[in-house]
Amino acid sequence: MITTDICIIGAGPVGLFAVFEAGLLKMRCHLIDALPQVGGQLSEIYPQKPIYDIPGYPEVKAQELVDNLMEQIKPFKPTFTLGERVDQLSKQGDGSYVVTTNDKTQIHAQVIIIAGGLGCFEPRKPVIEKLEDFEGKGVTYMVKNPELFRDKRVVLAGGGDSALDWTIYLANVAERVTLVHRNETFRGAPDTAAKVFDLANNGKIDLILSANLKELGGNGHLDTVILTDKSKTEVKIGTDYLIPLFGLSPKLGPIADWGLTIDKNAIEVDTTDYSTGVDRIYAIGDINTYPGKLKLILCGFHEAAIMMHSAFKYVYPDQKLSFKYTTVNGVNAF
Amino acid sequence: MINFTIEDHQGNRQEVEAPADMGLSLMEILKAYEYPVLATCGGMALCATCHVEILEGKDRLGEATNVELDQLEALPEYFPTSRLACQIRIGDILDGAVIKLRGEDN
Numbered sequence: 001m002i003t004t005d006i007c008i009i010g011a012g013p014v015g016l017f018a019v020f021e022a023g024l025l026k027m028r029c030h031l032i033d034a035l036p037q038v039g040g041q042l043s044e045i046y047p048q049k050p051i052y053d054i055p056g057y058p059e060v061k062a063q064e065l066v067d068n069l070m071e072q073i074k075p076f077k078p079t080f081t082l083g084e085r086v087d088q089l090s091k092q093g094d095g096s097y098v099v100t101t102n103d104k105t106q107i108h109a110q111v112i113i114i115a116g117g118l119g120c121f122e123p124r125k126p127v128i129e130k131l132e133d134f135e136g137k138g139v140t141y142m143v144k145n146p147e148l149f150r151d152k153r154v155v156l157a158g159g160g161d162s163a164l165d166w167t168i169y170l171a172n173v174a175e176r177v178t179l180v181h182r183n184e185t186f187r188g189a190p191d192t193a194a195k196v197f198d199l200a201n202n203g204k205i206d207l208i209l210s211a212n213l214k215e216l217g218g219n220g221h222l223d224t225v226i227l228t229d230k231s232k233t234e235v236k237i238g239t240d241y242l243i244p245l246f247g248l249s250p251k252l253g254p255i256a257d258w259g260l261t262i263d264k265n266a267i268e269v270d271t272t273d274y275s276t277g278v279d280r281i282y283a284i285g286d287i288n289t290y291p292g293k294l295k296l297i298l299c300g301f302h303e304a305a306i307m308m309h310s311a312f313k314y315v316y317p318d319q320k321l322s323f324k325y326t327t328v329n330g331v332n333a334f
Numbered sequence: 335m336i337n338f339t340i341e342d343h344q345g346n347r348q349e350v351e352a353p354a355d356m357g358l359s360l361m362e363i364l365k366a367y368e369y370p371v372l373a374t375c376g377g378m379a380l381c382a383t384c385h386v387e388i389l390e391g392k393d394r395l396g397e398a399t400n401v402e403l404d405q406l407e408a409l410p411e412y413f414p415t416s417r418l419a420c421q422i423r424i425g426d427i428l429d430g431a432v433i434k435l436r437g438e439d440n
Contacts, residue, residue: 045380118374124438126410160408182412187404246410249383249438250374265372295376 002079004030005315007099007109009086009255012040014285014300015115016069016078021308023076024326027315028334030107032099034120034253036083039066041117044248055298065297075333081105083144085120087254095280095314111311114260114267114276114283115300118250126157126244128213138222139242148241149174155225155237156180157213158245161188164196166245171205178206178237180213180227211235216242263289273310274303280314282307336424341389341434342369352424360386360428361420364435371437377420382409383437384419391431395422411436 006022008015011033019029037043042062050059057065084101089112091097099107123141125131131139143149143166154174156167159181167179179196186193200207210230217224225242227235252265260276261268266289267276274282284307285300293299312321335351342348352363361384364371372383382405388395392415398406402421406412416436422428 041374045375046378049378049380118372124410158408160404183407187400187407244410247382247408249381250372264370 001098002030002081002105002107004028004079004107004109006030006111006113006311007032007097007107008113008115009033009099010040010115010117010285010287011035011038011080011082012115012117012285013042013065013069013297014117014304015040015113016066016073017301018113018115018284018304018308019073019076019078020069021305022311023073023334024324024331025308025312025315025321026332026334027308027312028078029076030079030081030109032081032084032086032101032105032107034083034085034122038070038080038082039063042066044121051297053296053298075331077334081107085253089258097280110280110314112281113307113311114255114281114287115285115304116252116255116287118265118286119252119255120250121248122251122253123244124246124249126213126246128216130216134216134218134222134242137220138218138240139216139244141244143170143243146170146173151175152240153238154178154241154243155239156243156245159183159186159188160245160247161192163245164188164192166243167205168192168195168199171199176206177204178208178239180208180211180225182210182212184209208235213242213244266293274307275310280311282311336426336429338391338428338431338433340364340367340369341432343435347432352428354425356424358424359420360384360422360424360433361418363424364419369435371419371435373420375420379405379418379421382406382418385409385437386417386419387413387415387434387436388417389415389432389434391428392417394427394431396427 005027006029008031011031022029047063049062084103087102088100096110097112150173153176155178157180170177199205211227214228215226225237225239229235267283269283269288271290274284276283284303286295336354337351339349361373374383375381379401402418406416
Protein backbone atom coordinates (compact mmCIF):
# COMPACT_ATOMS: atom_id res chain seq x y z
CA MET A 1 0.00 0.00 0.00
CA ILE A 2 1.32 3.43 -0.99
CA THR A 3 0.60 6.10 1.60
CA THR A 4 0.44 9.77 0.69
CA ASP A 5 -1.37 12.96 1.66
CA ILE A 6 -3.02 13.57 -1.68
CA CYS A 7 -3.80 11.16 -4.48
CA ILE A 8 -4.09 12.88 -7.87
CA ILE A 9 -5.88 10.98 -10.60
CA GLY A 10 -4.49 12.17 -13.92
CA ALA A 11 -0.91 13.25 -14.60
CA GLY A 12 -1.67 15.88 -17.24
CA PRO A 13 -0.47 19.50 -16.89
CA VAL A 14 -3.06 20.38 -14.24
CA GLY A 15 -2.41 17.25 -12.16
CA LEU A 16 1.32 17.96 -12.33
CA PHE A 17 0.99 21.61 -11.32
CA ALA A 18 -1.28 20.58 -8.45
CA VAL A 19 1.77 18.79 -6.98
CA PHE A 20 3.56 22.14 -6.85
CA GLU A 21 0.69 23.92 -5.09
CA ALA A 22 0.38 21.01 -2.63
CA GLY A 23 4.12 21.04 -2.05
CA LEU A 24 4.10 24.70 -1.06
CA LEU A 25 1.68 23.67 1.71
CA LYS A 26 3.87 20.69 2.66
CA MET A 27 1.45 18.12 1.32
CA ARG A 28 2.83 15.09 -0.54
CA CYS A 29 1.27 13.76 -3.72
CA HIS A 30 0.99 10.48 -5.59
CA LEU A 31 -0.24 10.58 -9.19
CA ILE A 32 -1.98 7.84 -11.15
CA ASP A 33 -2.43 7.85 -14.90
CA ALA A 34 -3.79 5.31 -17.34
CA LEU A 35 -1.15 6.30 -19.88
CA PRO A 36 2.37 4.95 -19.54
CA GLN A 37 3.85 8.47 -19.43
CA VAL A 38 3.06 11.77 -17.72
CA GLY A 39 1.64 14.78 -19.61
CA GLY A 40 -1.86 13.57 -20.48
CA GLN A 41 -3.22 14.86 -23.78
CA LEU A 42 -0.15 17.07 -24.26
CA SER A 43 2.25 14.16 -24.45
CA GLU A 44 -0.14 11.63 -25.95
CA ILE A 45 -1.96 13.66 -28.59
CA TYR A 46 0.00 16.76 -29.49
CA PRO A 47 3.54 16.79 -28.02
CA GLN A 48 4.98 18.92 -30.83
CA LYS A 49 2.12 21.44 -31.09
CA PRO A 50 2.86 24.94 -29.86
CA ILE A 51 0.66 26.41 -27.10
CA TYR A 52 0.31 30.21 -27.02
CA ASP A 53 -1.77 30.93 -23.91
CA ILE A 54 0.44 29.88 -21.03
CA PRO A 55 1.26 33.07 -19.09
CA GLY A 56 4.89 34.00 -19.45
CA TYR A 57 5.44 31.77 -22.48
CA PRO A 58 4.73 33.50 -25.82
CA GLU A 59 5.02 30.03 -27.33
CA VAL A 60 5.78 26.65 -25.80
CA LYS A 61 5.61 23.15 -27.28
CA ALA A 62 3.23 20.87 -25.39
CA GLN A 63 5.93 18.37 -24.44
CA GLU A 64 8.23 21.18 -23.37
CA LEU A 65 5.55 22.46 -20.99
CA VAL A 66 5.19 18.98 -19.51
CA ASP A 67 8.96 18.66 -19.12
CA ASN A 68 9.10 22.06 -17.40
CA LEU A 69 6.28 21.13 -15.05
CA MET A 70 8.13 17.93 -14.10
CA GLU A 71 11.18 20.08 -13.35
CA GLN A 72 9.09 22.53 -11.33
CA ILE A 73 7.58 19.83 -9.09
CA LYS A 74 10.80 17.88 -8.60
CA PRO A 75 11.51 19.48 -5.17
CA PHE A 76 8.28 17.96 -3.86
CA LYS A 77 9.22 14.41 -4.86
CA PRO A 78 5.92 13.24 -6.28
CA THR A 79 5.47 9.50 -6.80
CA PHE A 80 3.69 7.91 -9.76
CA THR A 81 1.65 4.89 -10.78
CA LEU A 82 1.58 5.00 -14.58
CA GLY A 83 -0.15 2.74 -17.09
CA GLU A 84 -2.83 1.80 -14.58
CA ARG A 85 -6.43 2.88 -14.38
CA VAL A 86 -8.17 3.80 -11.16
CA ASP A 87 -10.94 1.31 -10.53
CA GLN A 88 -12.21 1.52 -6.98
CA LEU A 89 -12.48 4.04 -4.23
CA SER A 90 -13.22 3.03 -0.67
CA LYS A 91 -13.80 5.42 2.20
CA GLN A 92 -12.06 4.60 5.48
CA GLY A 93 -13.46 5.10 8.99
CA ASP A 94 -11.38 8.26 9.53
CA GLY A 95 -12.61 9.91 6.33
CA SER A 96 -9.53 9.08 4.26
CA TYR A 97 -9.65 6.98 1.09
CA VAL A 98 -8.03 3.92 -0.42
CA VAL A 99 -7.83 3.96 -4.21
CA THR A 100 -7.33 0.67 -6.06
CA THR A 101 -6.16 0.44 -9.67
CA ASN A 102 -6.96 -2.21 -12.27
CA ASP A 103 -3.57 -3.79 -11.47
CA LYS A 104 -4.50 -3.87 -7.76
CA THR A 105 -2.07 -1.12 -6.74
CA GLN A 106 -3.48 0.54 -3.60
CA ILE A 107 -2.97 4.12 -2.52
CA HIS A 108 -4.07 5.49 0.83
CA ALA A 109 -4.66 9.25 0.86
CA GLN A 110 -6.42 11.90 2.91
CA VAL A 111 -7.71 13.71 -0.16
CA ILE A 112 -8.52 12.65 -3.73
CA ILE A 113 -8.06 15.06 -6.64
CA ILE A 114 -9.56 14.14 -9.97
CA ALA A 115 -7.56 15.88 -12.69
CA GLY A 116 -8.51 13.39 -15.35
CA GLY A 117 -8.98 15.67 -18.36
CA LEU A 118 -11.58 14.06 -20.56
CA GLY A 119 -11.10 10.73 -18.85
CA CYS A 120 -8.64 7.97 -19.40
CA PHE A 121 -7.46 7.07 -22.84
CA GLU A 122 -8.73 3.63 -23.66
CA PRO A 123 -8.14 1.62 -26.82
CA ARG A 124 -10.71 2.09 -29.57
CA LYS A 125 -12.51 -1.15 -30.18
CA PRO A 126 -13.55 -2.40 -33.58
CA VAL A 127 -17.22 -3.26 -33.97
CA ILE A 128 -17.22 -7.06 -34.05
CA GLU A 129 -19.80 -9.32 -32.49
CA LYS A 130 -18.70 -11.15 -29.34
CA LEU A 131 -15.49 -9.08 -29.15
CA GLU A 132 -15.98 -8.49 -25.46
CA ASP A 133 -16.46 -12.21 -24.77
CA PHE A 134 -12.88 -12.81 -25.85
CA GLU A 135 -11.22 -9.88 -24.04
CA GLY A 136 -8.48 -11.35 -21.89
CA LYS A 137 -9.12 -14.67 -23.63
CA GLY A 138 -7.12 -14.01 -26.74
CA VAL A 139 -8.20 -10.45 -27.53
CA THR A 140 -5.91 -7.74 -26.19
CA TYR A 141 -5.64 -4.08 -27.16
CA MET A 142 -2.14 -3.38 -25.95
CA VAL A 143 1.17 -5.18 -26.07
CA LYS A 144 2.39 -4.87 -22.50
CA ASN A 145 4.62 -7.94 -22.43
CA PRO A 146 5.68 -9.19 -25.89
CA GLU A 147 6.86 -12.49 -24.37
CA LEU A 148 3.21 -13.44 -23.92
CA PHE A 149 3.13 -13.99 -27.68
CA ARG A 150 6.26 -16.13 -27.96
CA ASP A 151 5.63 -19.11 -30.26
CA LYS A 152 1.95 -18.20 -30.56
CA ARG A 153 -0.11 -17.31 -33.59
CA VAL A 154 -1.01 -13.61 -33.55
CA VAL A 155 -3.35 -11.56 -35.73
CA LEU A 156 -2.84 -7.78 -35.59
CA ALA A 157 -5.39 -5.38 -37.06
CA GLY A 158 -4.85 -1.75 -37.97
CA GLY A 159 -2.73 0.39 -40.25
CA GLY A 160 -1.17 3.00 -37.99
CA ASP A 161 2.35 3.19 -36.59
CA SER A 162 1.71 0.94 -33.64
CA ALA A 163 0.22 -1.83 -35.82
CA LEU A 164 3.29 -1.65 -38.08
CA ASP A 165 5.81 -1.45 -35.23
CA TRP A 166 4.35 -4.41 -33.37
CA THR A 167 4.08 -6.47 -36.54
CA ILE A 168 7.80 -6.03 -37.11
CA TYR A 169 8.66 -6.72 -33.48
CA LEU A 170 6.42 -9.74 -33.07
CA ALA A 171 7.58 -11.26 -36.38
CA ASN A 172 10.66 -12.43 -34.47
CA VAL A 173 8.77 -13.55 -31.37
CA ALA A 174 5.51 -15.16 -32.42
CA GLU A 175 5.13 -18.44 -34.30
CA ARG A 176 3.16 -16.63 -36.99
CA VAL A 177 2.10 -13.01 -37.40
CA THR A 178 -0.76 -11.91 -39.63
CA LEU A 179 -1.42 -8.21 -40.18
CA VAL A 180 -4.89 -7.29 -41.37
CA HIS A 181 -5.40 -3.81 -42.80
CA ARG A 182 -8.44 -2.18 -44.36
CA ASN A 183 -6.55 -0.41 -47.16
CA GLU A 184 -3.90 -1.30 -49.74
CA THR A 185 -1.38 1.17 -48.37
CA PHE A 186 -0.22 2.35 -44.94
CA ARG A 187 -0.20 5.90 -43.68
CA GLY A 188 2.40 5.13 -41.02
CA ALA A 189 6.11 5.94 -41.38
CA PRO A 190 7.16 4.93 -44.95
CA ASP A 191 10.32 3.11 -43.71
CA THR A 192 8.28 1.03 -41.31
CA ALA A 193 5.67 0.24 -43.94
CA ALA A 194 8.45 -0.82 -46.35
CA LYS A 195 9.82 -3.18 -43.70
CA VAL A 196 6.39 -4.76 -43.27
CA PHE A 197 6.05 -5.29 -47.03
CA ASP A 198 9.55 -6.86 -47.04
CA LEU A 199 8.62 -9.26 -44.27
CA ALA A 200 5.49 -10.24 -46.19
CA ASN A 201 7.40 -10.70 -49.48
CA ASN A 202 9.92 -12.91 -47.70
CA GLY A 203 7.19 -15.04 -46.23
CA LYS A 204 8.00 -14.02 -42.64
CA ILE A 205 4.51 -12.66 -41.99
CA ASP A 206 1.10 -12.81 -43.64
CA LEU A 207 -0.17 -9.47 -44.82
CA ILE A 208 -3.85 -9.27 -45.70
CA LEU A 209 -4.82 -5.94 -47.25
CA SER A 210 -8.23 -4.47 -48.08
CA ALA A 211 -9.71 -6.77 -45.47
CA ASN A 212 -11.94 -6.22 -42.48
CA LEU A 213 -12.42 -8.15 -39.24
CA LYS A 214 -15.81 -9.80 -39.25
CA GLU A 215 -16.21 -12.45 -36.61
CA LEU A 216 -14.40 -14.25 -33.81
CA GLY A 217 -14.60 -17.88 -32.86
CA GLY A 218 -13.41 -20.10 -30.07
CA ASN A 219 -14.61 -22.18 -27.19
CA GLY A 220 -13.63 -20.24 -24.05
CA HIS A 221 -10.46 -18.92 -25.73
CA LEU A 222 -10.10 -17.28 -29.12
CA ASP A 223 -9.04 -19.73 -31.83
CA THR A 224 -10.36 -18.22 -35.07
CA VAL A 225 -10.61 -14.79 -36.67
CA ILE A 226 -12.88 -14.46 -39.68
CA LEU A 227 -12.21 -11.67 -42.17
CA THR A 228 -13.82 -10.45 -45.32
CA ASP A 229 -11.21 -9.86 -47.98
CA LYS A 230 -11.04 -7.70 -51.08
CA SER A 231 -13.53 -9.84 -53.00
CA LYS A 232 -15.88 -9.88 -49.96
CA THR A 233 -15.04 -13.55 -49.44
CA GLU A 234 -14.77 -14.80 -45.88
CA VAL A 235 -11.32 -15.94 -44.81
CA LYS A 236 -10.80 -18.00 -41.66
CA ILE A 237 -7.53 -17.67 -39.79
CA GLY A 238 -6.57 -19.92 -36.90
CA THR A 239 -4.96 -17.85 -34.15
CA ASP A 240 -4.18 -17.67 -30.46
CA TYR A 241 -4.35 -13.89 -30.18
CA LEU A 242 -6.00 -10.92 -31.86
CA ILE A 243 -4.52 -7.47 -31.22
CA PRO A 244 -6.73 -4.69 -32.65
CA LEU A 245 -4.69 -1.45 -32.78
CA PHE A 246 -7.00 1.43 -33.68
CA GLY A 247 -5.66 4.20 -31.48
CA LEU A 248 -6.93 5.57 -28.20
CA SER A 249 -10.03 7.46 -27.21
CA PRO A 250 -10.92 9.17 -23.92
CA LYS A 251 -13.49 7.64 -21.55
CA LEU A 252 -14.61 8.78 -18.09
CA GLY A 253 -14.23 5.20 -16.84
CA PRO A 254 -15.06 3.96 -13.33
CA ILE A 255 -15.00 7.53 -11.91
CA ALA A 256 -18.52 7.79 -13.31
CA ASP A 257 -19.67 5.36 -10.60
CA TRP A 258 -18.30 7.23 -7.57
CA GLY A 259 -21.46 9.09 -6.70
CA LEU A 260 -20.25 12.41 -8.13
CA THR A 261 -22.65 14.72 -9.94
CA ILE A 262 -21.83 14.35 -13.62
CA ASP A 263 -23.06 16.55 -16.44
CA LYS A 264 -22.06 15.65 -20.02
CA ASN A 265 -18.98 13.70 -19.01
CA ALA A 266 -17.80 16.44 -16.61
CA ILE A 267 -17.90 16.58 -12.81
CA GLU A 268 -19.86 19.43 -11.25
CA VAL A 269 -17.88 21.38 -8.65
CA ASP A 270 -18.33 24.24 -6.22
CA THR A 271 -16.21 27.14 -7.49
CA THR A 272 -15.34 28.25 -3.94
CA ASP A 273 -12.77 25.46 -3.77
CA TYR A 274 -13.48 23.06 -6.69
CA SER A 275 -14.83 20.45 -4.32
CA THR A 276 -17.25 17.87 -5.63
CA GLY A 277 -20.38 16.88 -3.75
CA VAL A 278 -18.43 14.03 -2.14
CA ASP A 279 -16.40 14.74 0.98
CA ARG A 280 -12.60 15.15 0.39
CA ILE A 281 -12.88 14.68 -3.37
CA TYR A 282 -11.99 17.62 -5.61
CA ALA A 283 -12.04 17.90 -9.41
CA ILE A 284 -9.84 20.31 -11.37
CA GLY A 285 -8.98 20.95 -15.02
CA ASP A 286 -10.91 19.80 -18.07
CA ILE A 287 -12.83 17.15 -16.13
CA ASN A 288 -14.84 19.61 -14.02
CA THR A 289 -17.66 21.91 -14.97
CA TYR A 290 -19.25 25.02 -13.46
CA PRO A 291 -21.00 28.10 -14.82
CA GLY A 292 -18.49 29.95 -16.99
CA LYS A 293 -16.03 27.05 -17.17
CA LEU A 294 -13.27 27.39 -19.76
CA LYS A 295 -11.29 24.30 -20.65
CA LEU A 296 -7.90 25.97 -20.58
CA ILE A 297 -4.68 24.75 -18.99
CA LEU A 298 -4.27 28.10 -17.26
CA CYS A 299 -7.74 27.83 -15.68
CA GLY A 300 -6.77 24.37 -14.40
CA PHE A 301 -3.63 25.85 -12.80
CA HIS A 302 -5.75 28.44 -11.00
CA GLU A 303 -8.16 25.76 -9.81
CA ALA A 304 -5.24 23.71 -8.47
CA ALA A 305 -3.99 26.57 -6.30
CA ILE A 306 -7.40 27.36 -4.78
CA MET A 307 -8.26 23.71 -4.27
CA MET A 308 -5.03 22.83 -2.43
CA HIS A 309 -5.64 25.58 0.10
CA SER A 310 -9.03 24.01 0.79
CA ALA A 311 -7.59 20.48 1.06
CA PHE A 312 -5.02 21.57 3.66
CA LYS A 313 -7.54 21.16 6.49
CA TYR A 314 -7.87 17.43 5.81
CA VAL A 315 -4.13 16.80 5.77
CA TYR A 316 -3.29 19.06 8.73
CA PRO A 317 -6.52 19.29 10.74
CA ASP A 318 -4.73 20.83 13.74
CA GLN A 319 -2.85 23.54 11.88
CA LYS A 320 -3.88 26.94 10.71
CA LEU A 321 -2.98 27.65 7.08
CA SER A 322 -1.07 30.85 6.52
CA PHE A 323 -0.77 32.08 2.96
CA LYS A 324 2.77 32.78 1.79
CA TYR A 325 4.35 33.95 -1.46
CA THR A 326 7.16 31.92 -3.07
CA THR A 327 9.05 35.21 -3.40
CA VAL A 328 9.09 35.43 0.41
CA ASN A 329 9.64 31.81 1.37
CA GLY A 330 11.13 30.27 -1.75
CA VAL A 331 10.46 26.64 -2.56
CA ASN A 332 11.27 24.41 0.37
CA ALA A 333 12.01 20.97 -1.00
CA PHE A 334 10.94 17.81 0.84
CA MET B 335 -26.74 31.91 -42.50
CA ILE B 336 -25.90 28.47 -43.85
CA ASN B 337 -28.46 25.67 -43.52
CA PHE B 338 -27.70 21.98 -43.37
CA THR B 339 -29.05 18.78 -41.83
CA ILE B 340 -27.62 16.74 -38.97
CA GLU B 341 -28.47 13.10 -38.39
CA ASP B 342 -27.70 11.89 -34.86
CA HIS B 343 -26.63 8.42 -33.71
CA GLN B 344 -30.27 7.36 -33.44
CA GLY B 345 -31.03 8.47 -36.99
CA ASN B 346 -33.04 11.58 -36.06
CA ARG B 347 -32.57 14.44 -38.48
CA GLN B 348 -32.61 18.14 -37.65
CA GLU B 349 -32.08 21.15 -39.87
CA VAL B 350 -29.60 23.57 -38.34
CA GLU B 351 -28.31 26.98 -39.30
CA ALA B 352 -24.90 28.44 -38.71
CA PRO B 353 -23.23 31.79 -39.36
CA ALA B 354 -20.71 31.74 -42.20
CA ASP B 355 -18.77 34.80 -41.08
CA MET B 356 -17.44 33.75 -37.67
CA GLY B 357 -14.73 31.31 -38.73
CA LEU B 358 -16.44 28.45 -36.91
CA SER B 359 -15.92 24.80 -37.71
CA LEU B 360 -18.65 22.23 -38.15
CA MET B 361 -17.47 20.62 -34.90
CA GLU B 362 -18.10 23.88 -33.00
CA ILE B 363 -21.60 24.13 -34.46
CA LEU B 364 -22.35 20.52 -33.48
CA LYS B 365 -21.28 21.33 -29.92
CA ALA B 366 -23.31 24.53 -29.89
CA TYR B 367 -26.37 22.49 -30.81
CA GLU B 368 -25.46 20.17 -27.90
CA TYR B 369 -24.79 17.11 -30.01
CA PRO B 370 -22.66 14.56 -28.14
CA VAL B 371 -19.34 15.40 -29.77
CA LEU B 372 -16.33 15.03 -27.48
CA ALA B 373 -13.80 16.97 -29.58
CA THR B 374 -11.06 15.97 -27.18
CA CYS B 375 -8.25 17.68 -29.01
CA GLY B 376 -10.25 20.89 -29.42
CA GLY B 377 -10.13 20.96 -33.21
CA MET B 378 -6.55 20.05 -34.07
CA ALA B 379 -7.44 16.94 -36.13
CA LEU B 380 -5.69 14.81 -33.55
CA CYS B 381 -8.34 12.68 -31.86
CA ALA B 382 -11.06 11.84 -34.41
CA THR B 383 -13.82 12.09 -31.81
CA CYS B 384 -15.69 14.49 -34.16
CA HIS B 385 -15.85 11.89 -36.93
CA VAL B 386 -18.86 12.51 -39.23
CA GLU B 387 -20.11 11.10 -42.48
CA ILE B 388 -21.14 13.56 -45.19
CA LEU B 389 -24.18 11.76 -46.60
CA GLU B 390 -24.95 14.51 -49.12
CA GLY B 391 -22.74 17.27 -50.44
CA LYS B 392 -19.29 15.79 -49.79
CA ASP B 393 -17.77 16.73 -53.14
CA ARG B 394 -18.27 20.44 -52.49
CA LEU B 395 -16.18 20.25 -49.31
CA GLY B 396 -12.94 19.46 -51.09
CA GLU B 397 -10.35 16.90 -50.09
CA ALA B 398 -9.37 15.97 -46.55
CA THR B 399 -5.79 16.88 -45.63
CA ASN B 400 -3.17 14.26 -44.86
CA VAL B 401 -3.37 15.00 -41.15
CA GLU B 402 -7.11 14.42 -41.23
CA LEU B 403 -6.78 11.20 -43.25
CA ASP B 404 -4.18 9.88 -40.79
CA GLN B 405 -6.79 10.12 -38.05
CA LEU B 406 -9.72 8.83 -40.06
CA GLU B 407 -7.90 5.83 -41.40
CA ALA B 408 -6.83 4.75 -37.93
CA LEU B 409 -10.45 4.42 -36.83
CA PRO B 410 -12.02 0.97 -36.54
CA GLU B 411 -14.87 2.22 -38.76
CA TYR B 412 -14.10 4.48 -41.67
CA PHE B 413 -16.19 5.26 -44.73
CA PRO B 414 -15.49 6.87 -48.09
CA THR B 415 -17.82 9.63 -46.88
CA SER B 416 -15.95 10.17 -43.59
CA ARG B 417 -14.58 13.55 -42.48
CA LEU B 418 -13.55 15.22 -39.24
CA ALA B 419 -16.06 17.95 -38.37
CA CYS B 420 -13.31 20.11 -36.86
CA GLN B 421 -11.62 20.40 -40.26
CA ILE B 422 -14.68 21.73 -42.08
CA ARG B 423 -15.21 25.50 -41.96
CA ILE B 424 -18.77 26.75 -42.03
CA GLY B 425 -19.43 28.33 -45.42
CA ASP B 426 -21.50 28.13 -48.61
CA ILE B 427 -19.92 24.76 -49.37
CA LEU B 428 -21.99 23.27 -46.53
CA ASP B 429 -25.34 24.68 -47.62
CA GLY B 430 -27.81 21.83 -48.04
CA ALA B 431 -25.37 19.14 -46.85
CA VAL B 432 -26.53 16.14 -44.79
CA ILE B 433 -24.17 15.15 -42.01
CA LYS B 434 -24.32 12.01 -39.92
CA LEU B 435 -22.62 11.79 -36.53
CA ARG B 436 -20.15 8.92 -36.29
CA GLY B 437 -17.76 9.79 -33.45
CA GLU B 438 -18.00 8.07 -30.08
CA ASP B 439 -20.60 9.80 -27.97
CA ASN B 440 -19.39 8.89 -24.50
